[in-house]
Amino acid sequence: MKRRKLKIDVQKVPKSYRAYLELLASKGEVVAIPDEVDWYLEIGAILRHACETESPMPLFSKVKGAPGFRAAEMGPTVSRVPGKRWQRLALMLGLPDDAQLLEIQDAFLDAIGQEPHPPVMVDPATAPCKQNKWVGDQVDMTKIPAPILHDGDGGRYFQTAGAIMVRTPPGEPVPEDAYTVDKDAWTNWSFSRAMIAGSRPQNNPTPKPPHASSVGVPHGNGPHYSKNNIVGLWLPFQHNGMIYNMWTAQGKDCPFVIALGVPPAVTMLLSAAPPAWHDEYNYASAFLGHGIEMVKAETCDVLVPAECEIIIEGYVSADKSVAEGPFGEFPGYLSNQSSLKPLAKITCVTFRDEAILPICIPGIPIDSTLMLGCFCLSATARVYFEKSGLPIIDCFSPLEASSHWLVIRVRDDWHKITGMTVKAFIDKIAEVFWTNHIGKTTAKLIIVGEDIPPDDSNKVTWALATRNNPVQGVFHYPQYDSDGTGLQIYLDVATKLRGRGGLVAYSCLQIQQQVNQPLEQVLSFATNYPLPLQEKIKSKWSEWGFDR
Structure with missing residues (x-):
């Protein structure tokens, strides 16, 4: 849409x-x-x-x-x-x-x-x-x-x-x-x-037998x-x-x-x-x-x-x-x-x-806790990114990720605009986020290109699975005074006591040696078929009975 x-x-x-x-x-x-x-x-x-x-x-x-x-x-x-x-x-x-x-x-x-x-x-x-x-x-x-x-x-x-x-x-x-x-x-x-x-x-008491009601007791x-x-x-x-x-x-x-x-x-x-x-x-x-x-x-x-x-x-x-x-x-x-x-x-x-x-x-x-928390987190983070001048389009915290991810969509020509390497660009995004008050809300950033709407969890999952290089595309930030919310169940005791650590950014952009090279062709209805054919199929869709 x-x-x-x-x-x-x-x-x-x-x-x-x-x-x-x-x-x-x-x-x-x-x-x-x-x-x-x-x-x-x-x-x-x-x-x-x-x-x-x-x-x-x-x-x-x-x-x-x-x-x-x-x-x-x-x-x-x-x-x-x-x-x-x-x-x-x-x-x-x-x-x-x-x-x-x-x-x-x-x-x-x-x-x-x-x-x-x-x-x-x-x-x-x-x-x-x-x-x-x-x-x-x-x-x-x-x-x-x-x-x-x-x-x-x-x-x-x-x-x-x-x-x-x-x-x-x-x-x-x-x-x-x-x-x-x-x-x-x-x-x-x-x-x-x-x-x-x-x-x-x-x-967490010992569970009662299925026939024994505990409501109201x-x-x-x-x-x-x-x-x-x-x-x-x-x-x-x-x-x-x-x-x-x-x-x-x-x-x-x-x-x-x-x-x-x-x-x-x-x-x-x-x-x-x-x-x-x-x-x-x-x-x-x-x-x-x-x-x-x-x-x-x-x-x-x-x-x-x-x-x-x-x-x-x-x-x-x-x-x-x-x-x-x-x-x-x-x-x-x-x-x-x-x-x-x-x-x-x-x-x-x-x-x-x-x-x-x-x-x-x-x-x-x-x-509703997540609806409000994720929505407001995303909106405030976007304000900080816009003030930074970085070529960031928008961002959203996927509701299914329980406020543990912030997905940040950047322009495909980010390299031409900034002249930065992939690492320097991701480092700058991390700095903007984790050096502000908003950085106390999320420990994991996911950076995607223009074709991945950050509020589309299916496409975000696909991008993370297929575009993130687990060696060259993962960046850690122990220097910032945050551990996300501190409620992540995977945090060890030392991290909780310090109140910092566990911050990571996953780049779903091209790795450094691929920068400025075209992406592999994406296989979807919108990207892989001629526009006249798409329009013909969409005009016939209801007539054929698919919208019933």
Whole structure:
């Protein structure tokens, strides 16, 4: 299919997560489950089965122990509708439902490159996210439908699909090149996991006989979950961790907000990994072409989208830690290890009537965690490559590779443009990627020529298998301070402790002695047969009955 130039229609971008679900439901892409479901494994099993069968997104109308709350797949997952495989992502962005991945990427990058717009402040009395409020002893995180998603997860993960929002402390110097809403502070929005703190369920118990149901029965001797303590990831190389460390350097606990059920424009920026001291709000408002309706949080200076479903506020301790994890993550595996992470106390929760908790269910591809992560990773990487001036056409992280590959397509005349050798060219691509913040996301680069669309996993696989020279086309980069995500199951202990290593680039370009020589003839319908014959066959195709 020819790649079209599409433009985002901001009037069609859903204003809220709730509006997004309603839009998908109108197209048969959401199924509301009326039965009460259990937060223990049942929600996770339904979500995972829906992902793996490319079924509509589940919406849970009743969740055990969480009256007044609902839960749903965050989206976007894969649609089985012919010709509209990516419509759940396209509709989130105000694009036609038959848009293809690189068409969506082009339109998204065009939009976020526009000028940002200041927040539109909303009266708290009319903000949907303020319709209900828990403070002090009213706070009870166990009443939110936080699920145990995988058999073996270390706790109830309420935060798998929301925005962690945190602001630098007063007095922290702001760089001159900062791209922030407030000239005196950086507010970061990020996408990382968090769970209710408490005693642990038993991990990976001995399987029960097939006839013995375990749905709704937690493992072990009744784990206890805290009403107002949570624990999540504040990793030092991630932006929320950088800001957390600024607060702890002053000997202070770090105020934060977790916004659940954020508008789609916000969702799209959570995995985009812009540079430090760049507010994601600016990119989101540029994408929309107007300011986002915002309201001040109850207990700190962070602004939150007024249309959110649930707002959780609190403080991350500067000196107290508790066990976090394990959790089944996006590579598709469940570790058996937990670790100590900073304890956070929840001081306030506000939420909409009949609030919907959005959930991402990581596992084998493809799921919404990968859809957002791979899409945003690719878009941000492409921005860095375009700024580098290298003859790179585009790039994409294949969804089937669980964010472990970034495929980079270059111009066939790259050698004439740059005058570089193959090694020097690949080295430069690696330098651009792994010396920027985005380089903390992927450990394997695959460089292909013009005829390999990076979002076509079949052609990428073919190119890697048939064009990569396993001796002259593989390049390693131990000098860069990255190990990809650090979640790869093949990493040894030393690499994990160092936080660097295992970076590799696979060149599917010609080896050095073949540069400037023509490629072998590619055998396909489009490349191996005369154009008049192709047109004749295509004009007769339906008549012959092939499209039935």
